[in-house]
Amino acid sequence: MTSAEVLTDAFERIREVVHHAVDGLGEDALTYRVDPDANSIAWLVWHLTRVQDDHLADAAGVEQVWTARGWYDRFGLSIDPSDTGYGHGSGDVARITASAELLTAYYDAVHQQTLDFLKGLTDDDLPRIVDRRWDPPVTLGVRLVSVISDDLQHAGQAEYLRGVFDRR
Template sequence: MTSADVLIEAYTRIKETVHGAVDGLSEEHLRHRIDPGANSIAWLVWHLTRVQDDHIAAVAESEQVWTAQGWYHRFDLPIDKRATGYGDLPADVAVLRASAGLLTGYYDAVHEQTLRFIRTLREHDLERIVDTRWDPPVTLGVRLVSVLDDDLQHAGQAAFVRGVIERIG
């Protein structure tokens, strides 16, 4: 098994968790916040997808799925098209309205672009420096794991919120 195979397996687990957290829920459930300051499932999935899209496009030197495939217009949010949700406040979270199909459609499109990029990688590519703003500079391998880590945490949070919603009805 190569490093690319391991990354593909890991990113596929994010997809499974995202679908498990979202599939079959109404927009009302997707927007539900267990506390006024908490994130909704919709926001969590949108945010983790935006981060993956943004970061993978940057290292792949490609356009983001968000703009290239028209997802920015489909979501029709009152935000800058470069926004990823980083630093969003509770009022920003409340703005996000999306169906399960819209959320998973965008996620699946980003997932496919991510896998296409990973399949092109060779072992030596993972050592390429992709961000010199950090000390030590960030390699491609570290960036891919960082995105994985962030996405898995947010997908797990979305699954938790779904469990709460199912428990309270």
């Protein structure tokens, strides 16, 4: 198995969790928060997708799906197009609303762009520096693992919230 195949498998697992977390949910479930400062399922899935879109587009040298394919307009959120959710407070979280269908469609578009990028990836690509703002600078391999880790954590949180909502 190649590195690209391992990474592809990891991103496929994220997709499964994202779909399971939101499929069939209505607005009440997607915007449910266990307390006023907690994240919602909609925010978690939107945020993990925005981070994957932002980070992978940068690493691949392509435009983000969010802006290039009209997802920013489809969501109709009153936020800056570059917003990924980092630093969001309670009010910001509350403003992120979308249907399950819109969330998964955007995720799937980002997922496909990710898979397209991974298809051409070789082991020799992984040490390439993709972000010099950190010390040490971030390599492509580290960035991919970071996105996978972040996405799986947020997708798991969304699944947990779905369970809490379903049991209340």
